Amino acid sequence: MTAIPHGRTRRTALASALCALVVTGTGLTGCSGGDPDAGTNGVGKLPAEKIQARSRAAADSAGTVRLSGNVVSNGRTYRLDMRLKSDGGTGSVTSQGVTFGLLRVGSQLYLKADTEFWNRADGKATSGGAADKLDGKYVKVPQGDPAYKRFSGFTDKNVLLDGLLTLHGTLATDGHHQQSGVRTIRITGDKGSGGTLDVSLEGTPYPLRLARAGGAGTLSFTDWGKDFALAQPEKSETVDYGKQLPAS
Template sequence: MAANRKLLAAAVACAAAIVGLTGCLGGDEEKDPFEGMSADKIAKKAADTSKGAGSFKVTGEGKQDGKPLHVDFSVAKSGDCKGKMDGGAEDTAELLVSGDAQYMKGDEAFWKDAMGGSGSGGQASRLEGKWVKSPNAEGKSVCDADAMFQSKDLKKLKREKDSEVDGKKAAVLTKNKSGKKTTFYVSAEGKPYFLKVVTTGKEDPGTMNFSDYGKPVVVKAPAPGDVMDMQELMKS
């Protein structure tokens, strides 16, 4: 059970980790929307605003336990979410969180890796193409925006030279800790959402892009006939 939760959480681990730690280009005549604010206050404002949007999309790539990981998922205002993760070498999976349940559907390579190697080939083949259901850990969704956009750890940041992300002006905030550098890009146009977070260093580097704030996201639980219950599987 614990292993399955870890695998499900891997799809959002990069984003959750880097956001919960998850001036402007142009002429001098342009007003800085963050004038007089410290880097920490800018980050808190971005965390509050991003969380307040309710729904959003995250795409990006990085590493989880040293392995490459590509993610693409959408989070609904309710905390439900849906998306995909790709670990390469046909090691792919879809995730879906609806209500008090989490669902994961992966290919055979994914389930073999999840179960610890080639010795689990029979079980992995059985699970391929099925949604495996498990309860939310501690009753909370892995896509909980409150957890993802925690501002309490956004401390001791430094504001760097402003930049832009996909044509949008952005304030650039950095944090260095234990050989790991995290760079936050906060929109300086319109609402101060997080636009991108880049982490560099030896452990789990990655880039996450945030978009579609406030756009409706519809998540529906899989049909019962396509679902296998993890608790029942653990008993067999």
């Protein structure tokens, strides 16, 4: 038997290692027919409809999630950074250059913002110095106030996922990709015009990134199943304005 020179052996081993790195790190093929689904959860081999169903089931069963990115709704862009669970959520929303915090525990919704927010609500200044009193406080949002319906959905895991995790049109797969170091399979609606969704190929097939149809925002989903504290604010930090906020 002819001996293989040590140099060739080392080159072969190096090429194999580089190929494995490429396939594992990026999901790309091309290294002697490397399988991009090797070592994954297997959803990458499924039809797009089943990938979407598996992803949605995983999202529904997860107790918590962190959602961040942009959402365009009714002509207004909202920058979200929310942590959500079944009984509430907390985080921040930025719209038209103003950032405010939201906290919902059970059915009680609180809005926390600075003086600028309250003075700019509906483009009107809040009278009587009320804006200063609300600065940095958790303001109880009455359920009958228009702000409750407008903002509570940002703190509701089920409502948000129902509205967001939907692709429109004919579904198809669009190759293997990567999100924050995690291998994904991408599915599209109508070749991307109906939105795109990246689903994890590692562990549970959670949705990791969504580009909404029509340029209506891009969102990332992280911290699936990681619990976080959610509690009512201290009374000293809370303002209750009764049935209606001073500026909705």
